[in-house]
Amino acid sequence: MSILEVENLSVSFKQYTDGFKEMNHKVISSLNVTLEAGEILAVVGASGSGKSLLAHAILGLLPSNANVSGTIKYKGEELTPTRQSGLRGKEIALVPQSVNYLDPLMRVGSQVRTSVENGDAVAAQRKVFERYRLGKEVENMYPFQLSGGMARRTLLSTAMVSDAKVIIADEPTPGLDPIVIKEALDNFREFADSGCAVMLITHDIESALQIADKIAVFYAGTTIEVASIENFVGKGEEIRHPYTKALWRALPQNEFIPIPGSQPHPSSLPPGCLFAPRCEMATPECRQAPPEMRELRDGMVRCIHAT
Numbered sequence: 001m002s003i004l005e006v007e008n009l010s011v012s013f014k015q016y017t018d019g020f021k022e023m024n025h026k027v028i029s030s031l032n033v034t035l036e037a038g039e040i041l042a043v044v045g046a047s048g049s050g051k052s053l054l055a056h057a058i059l060g061l062l063p064s065n066a067n068v069s070g071t072i073k074y075k076g077e078e079l080t081p082t083r084q085s086g087l088r089g090k091e092i093a094l095v096p097q098s099v100n101y102l103d104p105l106m107r108v109g110s111q112v113r114t115s116v117e118n119g120d121a122v123a124a125q126r127k128v129f130e131r132y133r134l135g136k137e138v139e140n141m142y143p144f145q146l147s148g149g150m151a152r153r154t155l156l157s158t159a160m161v162s163d164a165k166v167i168i169a170d171e172p173t174p175g176l177d178p179i180v181i182k183e184a185l186d187n188f189r190e191f192a193d194s195g196c197a198v199m200l201i202t203h204d205i206e207s208a209l210q211i212a213d214k215i216a217v218f219y220a221g222t223t224i225e226v227a228s229i230e231n232f233v234g235k236g237e238e239i240r241h242p243y244t245k246a247l248w249r250a251l252p253q254n255e256f257i258p259i260p261g262s263q264p265h266p267s268s269l270p271p272g273c274l275f276a277p278r279c280e281m282a283t284p285e286c287r288q289a290p291p292e293m294r295e296l297r298d299g300m301v302r303c304i305h306a307t
């Protein structure tokens with residue numbers, strides 16, 4: 001049984017254009033993703049592809065004007081709002097993308113200690129601060145006194161001292177120095193190896209490949225591929241989806257070929273396959289109906305032409 005299963009998740013927002021016209025923008029559609037114990041799943045995708053919204057949907061943190069459908073199961077049981085608030089920060093920890101999640105009125109040492117469920121909270125907080133190179137004086141500071149990098153290390157510390165079984169880390173490392181990044185990524189690996197699970201949301205396909213087991217690729221609010229990191233070799237022959245292949249080939253150490261065009265905005269999604277307008281392999285059939293997610297060579301893909 002997967003520790004976390006997201007099935008057919010859709011999220012839309014009501015928006016008013018011209019002041020009175022109501023529009024429903026679908027920002028996530030038919031999104032599927034599963035997380036196994038012992039595993040790091042990297043979620044990669046361009047800005048605006050729905051990565052943070054997925055994290056917020058799992059934790060029950062979506063704004064009240066969001067319409068949500070589909071199911072999210074934790075340990076085989078559906079997550080209801082009550083269960084989500086009971087598990088949040090305890091069994092399921094979030095490393096948020098924004099440092100604004102820190103409580104502005106609480107000293108950061110105390111904030112980190114509130115996440116310690118068992119044992120000596122002060123000792124646990126001091127140990128994790130040392131690990132992330134936060135000086136002794138930092139525990140008495142308020143969030144506004146921290147630099148961006150210090151705030152980010154505080155957020156990482158909060159997740160690491162918890163007794164979480166699942167950590168959802170939403171872009172946890174931007175702006176951190178390489179030593180701290182390595183420390184954090186190693187900690188995620190250790191955490192997963194101890195039988196827990198990590199969803200690592202990142203733009204950075206390269207660091208994802210260093211520590212993850214699997215990669216889920218998002219495009220315009222849906223999953224287009226789930227692949228083992230072993231598929232990312234050579235010219236990408238083992239990769240299933242044309243967009244994932246393009247991401248791989250765009251890396252500087254590969255062919256460094258940029259992908260023409262851009263991801264569609266939720267207000268103007270094309271009919272059929274969302275990637276078709278940019279896809280070299282697209283045929284008229286691709287523009288007719290959105291392709292289903294299907295199994296292919298031990299992975300998943302949403303493309304009728306993938307082999």
Ligand SMILES: Nc1ncnc2c1ncn2[C@@H]1O[C@H](COP(=O)(O)OP(=O)(O)OP(=O)(O)O)[C@@H](O)[C@H]1O
Binds near residue numbers: 013049
């Ligand atoms: N409260 C909201 N109301 C309306 N649209 C929203 C809201 N929150 C997010 N969106 C839209 O949903 C889409 C996905 O946003 P999301 O924050 O999940 O992207 P992301 O993949 O995390 O991007 P990034 O890499 O920049 O963090 C975007 O088009 C965004 O504009």
Ligand code: NI
Binds near residue numbers: 051052
């Ligand atoms: Ni985000």
